[in-house]
Amino acid sequence: MKQNKTFSLWLLIVINAQMILMVLLLSKSEMLSYNSVRKHKINKQDTVAHTSRKMVNNSQYISISKKDDKKMFIPRVLCFVMTSPTDLDKRTIHVRNTWAKHCDIALYMSSKEDKIFPTIGLDVPEGRSHIALKSKAAWTYINEHYANKADYFVKCDPDSFLIIENLKRFLQNYDPEEPQFFGHLFVKPYLEEISSDKPFMAGGPGVVISRASLRRLVKVAHSEDLACFPDGRNEDLKSSWCMQLAGCTPVNSTDEQGRERFMVFPPHVYIRGNLPRWYTKRLDPERGRSQGSNCCSDYPIGFHYIDTAMMYDMYYFFYTMKIDKQFL
Secondary structure, eight states: OHHHHHHHHHHHHHHHHHHHHHHHHHHHHHHHHHHHHHHHHHHHHHHHHOOEEEEETTEEEEEEETTTTEEEEEOOEEEEEEOOTTTIIIIIHHHHHTGGGGSSEEEEEESSOBTTTTBEEOOOOOSGGGHHHHHHHHHHHHHHHHTTTOSEEEEEOTTOEEOHHHHHHHHTTSOTTSOEEEEEEESSOSOTTSOTTOOEEESTTOEEEEHHHHHHIIIIITSTTTOOOOSSSOHHHHHHHHHHHTTOEEEEOOOTTSOBSBOSSOHHHHHTTOOOHHHHTTSOTTSSOOOSTTSBOSSOOEEOSOOHHHHHHHHHHHHTOOOOGGGO
16 A cells, blocks of 8 residues: 555656646747747848938938838039149149048049049130139039039039038938029129129039039020120129029028038138128128137038148048047
8 A cells, every 4th residue: 555655656746747847848949939039020120220222313312210211311422623734733632632532523624634633624714714614614514424423513622621521411401403502602792793682602612503503504594595604703603693593592501500611711710700801791691700619510511712731631630630528
């Protein structure tokens, strides 16, 4: 009788152990299955949130998240520098060696072709008295050969300095198919033959026009019907006037605090408060007049009258130098 009870007790222990083992095995199997499903979901989410680039209507976008379909427009920027055969090694080469490397396309417009530099020969007379004819020829060339290769087009000088990344940041809020142009806005022209009620963009810190404005400037404003772009000086004023006659809108490009993004002078002129009177009287009464340490936008785009030494200094300050902000 005692042996039967002992046998029954051992049998019960074995059965319970088998049941516990089955439960443990089942739990492990379910956990592996759960982890497999979870891993699949995580990978799927990672794939969904993965940043990708694509072209939409020939323009570049970054898809931040396919889940909520948010896209950030990254404009393609073509820069062209107005230069001359005698200026290539004096000033233009320093533009090429510094900030122009950040343009999506960088071109150099001259009266004669130089295959080594290289420059595009426009076959026009050199000299400031023919700068309007040269500018007109440059815009025409770009419209014929590059209109579909960029979203925005920037005309600048050999003593201009542009921060292209800040320009793209600014332009991402606009549509290149809208006929608009941007830059340093003067509200009062300085030539009597130009209508005084039309503002214009100063050429020095860069004039930026959209793809739609490029088409209108070349196909409408340059037509014989308007004839609004006579040869001579002050091509920036004339091109602005022509674009407005062709239905393009000049955009005040100051920031939310009314500070300039496109500076007609080097930084120290604004910082030290040395803006000349001829300059301030042609500005918007409420915008672009700031001087001192808070003179300019936190994201400046262009400066003018930058000499060779300053060109390399500014390039170093903007693109190389760092500040450890934890000690500020």
